[in-house]
Amino acid sequence: MTDRVRVAVVGGGIVGCGVLFGLARRGWTETLLLERRELTSGSTWHAAGNTTFFGHHPGLTRLHVDSVRTYLDAEAESGQPVGFHPAGSLRLATRGAELEAYERLAPMYEALDVPYRVVGPGEIEAIHPLLDTKGLPGAAHTPTDGHVDASGAAHALARAARARGARVKRFCPVLSFGRAGGGWRLDTADGAVAADNVVLATSFWAREMAAPLGLDLPLHALEHHEIVTDSVPELQALGFEAPTVRDPWAPSNTRQERDGFLCGVYEARPKFWALDGVPPDFAGELLPPDLARLEPHLTRVIARLPAFGRAGVKTVNNGPICYTPDGCPLLGPVESHPGLWLAAGFAVGIGAGGGSGRFLADWMVDGEPPFDLPIVHPSRFSGAMTREDRLERIAATYAAGYTLPDRPRSGAG
Numbered sequence: 001m002t003d004r005v006r007v008a009v010v011g012g013g014i015v016g017c018g019v020l021f022g023l024a025r026r027g028w029t030e031t032l033l034l035e036r037r038e039l040t041s042g043s044t045w046h047a048a049g050n051t052t053f054f055g056h057h058p059g060l061t062r063l064h065v066d067s068v069r070t071y072l073d074a075e076a077e078s079g080q081p082v083g084f085h086p087a088g089s090l091r092l093a094t095r096g097a098e099l100e101a102y103e104r105l106a107p108m109y110e111a112l113d114v115p116y117r118v119v120g121p122g123e124i125e126a127i128h129p130l131l132d133t134k135g136l137p138g139a140a141h142t143p144t145d146g147h148v149d150a151s152g153a154a155h156a157l158a159r160a161a162r163a164r165g166a167r168v169k170r171f172c173p174v175l176s177f178g179r180a181g182g183g184w185r186l187d188t189a190d191g192a193v194a195a196d197n198v199v200l201a202t203s204f205w206a207r208e209m210a211a212p213l214g215l216d217l218p219l220h221a222l223e224h225h226e227i228v229t230d231s232v233p234e235l236q237a238l239g240f241e242a243p244t245v246r247d248p249w250a251p252s253n254t255r256q257e258r259d260g261f262l263c264g265v266y267e268a269r270p271k272f273w274a275l276d277g278v279p280p281d282f283a284g285e286l287l288p289p290d291l292a293r294l295e296p297h298l299t300r301v302i303a304r305l306p307a308f309g310r311a312g313v314k315t316v317n318n319g320p321i322c323y324t325p326d327g328c329p330l331l332g333p334v335e336s337h338p339g340l341w342l343a344a345g346f347a348v349g350i351g352a353g354g355g356s357g358r359f360l361a362d363w364m365v366d367g368e369p370p371f372d373l374p375i376v377h378p379s380r381f382s383g384a385m386t387r388e389d390r391l392e393r394i395a396a397t398y399a400a401g402y403t404l405p406d407r408p409r410s411g412a413g
């Protein structure tokens with residue numbers, strides 16, 4: 001018998017779970033989330049969980065701030081801990097132009113009612129005593145952001161949505177889908193589903209899934225490394241959790257993970273993964289690490305954080321991360337296909353997932369987005385782009401890391 005729902009959400013990572021929870025909060029509970037394996041079995045399970053509030057675009061920053069709020073709401077409703085650590089973050093300015101750009105952002109944070117300050121080298125040392133501030137003109141400090149347990153947050157969203165009446169089916173891949181009877185029909189491993197609306201929240205799988213509909217989604221996966229160190233006595237001695245440091249020079253983000261460091265770097269020449277399609281047997285596992293590729297970046301991390309250099313390496317995780325040419329997600333309706341919505345292409349899915357789920361849910365329920373945010377609309381890439389252009393722009397956006405954007409992008413987490 002065909003299962004009938006108002007919305008079928010495909011993909012049970014942080015984004016799909018966020019959409020399901022957002023819809024449930026608005027009273028749309030004739031919904032079904034379909035996940036091919038266990039929840040979070042794409043990129044979400046191995047993400048560092050960083051939830052920065054720093055950004056150059058007020059709308060994107062709103063999504064980030066709302067994400068943490070949403071995770072905490074889901075935690076309160078579900079009882080599932082999301083592991084939020086409000087240790088704050090420092091976005092280093094490595095030259096005067098960066099510091100000036102950070103100063104210009106202060107009114108935006110004031111309007112959003114988010115604590116934000118631009119600080120000089122002396123204050124940086126007080127906030128993060130292990131940082132070498134030589135040559136740094138200053139930094140932007142967002143004291144109330146931090147990091148969550150990404151998997152815990154996704155499960156909290158799903159659990160809270162289910163408590164409100166939404167349904168979740170795990171180990172139920174969508175095999176194909178298309179228009180049928182004025183709505184959509186999804187063929188799954190467990191039978192057919194008829195839906196008024198379909199939300200594709202399948203990250204780098206979305207490209208292949210949408211191709212049979214004649215859609216050429218501009219997103220691909222890149223390899224992305226993070227390094228976890230052994231215990232660091234200097235961190236233990238601090239007596240407080242060190243904030244995350246985002247350094248445009250490396251470019252890298254380095255935060256405290258238990259008593260050690262967790263460092264993610266953005267390679268200058270990133271390596272694409274699964275360009276010709278995600279292997280059908282891919283179960284979300286990590287990819288072989290390649291520390292040699294990271295060396296020039298790690299040298300810079302060590303120059304900034306000498307204690308990082310003295311620590312032993314405990315684990316190196318290399319996982320696929322999804323990118324679009326401008327680093328912003330594809331979030332919204334597909335105008336050419338009524339009832340089809342995208343929530344894919346998230347490079348900073350933990351930072352933005354909760355707020356984006358709510359944004360999309362409000363758009364679906366109200367028929368218009370809750371606020372103007374054209375830089376996430378799927379239609380922004382409607383002009384022709386060759387595969388070479390697409391790959392070149394994705395690689396450049398990833399490699400740019402935390403440098404000042406020439407146009408709004410979310411880029412790096």
Ligand SMILES: Cc1cc2nc3c(=O)[nH]c(=O)nc-3n(C[C@H](O)[C@H](O)[C@H](O)COP(=O)(O)OP(=O)(O)OC[C@H]3O[C@@H](n4cnc5c(N)ncnc54)[C@H](O)[C@@H]3O)c2cc1C
Pocket residue numbers: 010011012013014015016034035036037038039040041042043044045046047048049050051172173174175201202203204205209224225226264317318319320321322343344345346347348349350351352413
């Ligand atoms: C090493 C590393 C560290 C990271 N650190 C951070 C960080 O600190 N902060 C941050 O914001 N981001 C971080 N990211 C990025 C973050 O992991 C992603 O942006 C985020 O997890 C994307 O979530 P998602 O829900 O879009 O996709 P996913 O988590 O990949 O979920 C997609 C889901 O769709 C399912 N699916 C696919 N096809 C089908 C189908 N046919 N039927 C049903 N289900 C299907 C998959 O099984 C999967 O569970 C990191 C990434 C990496 C690789």
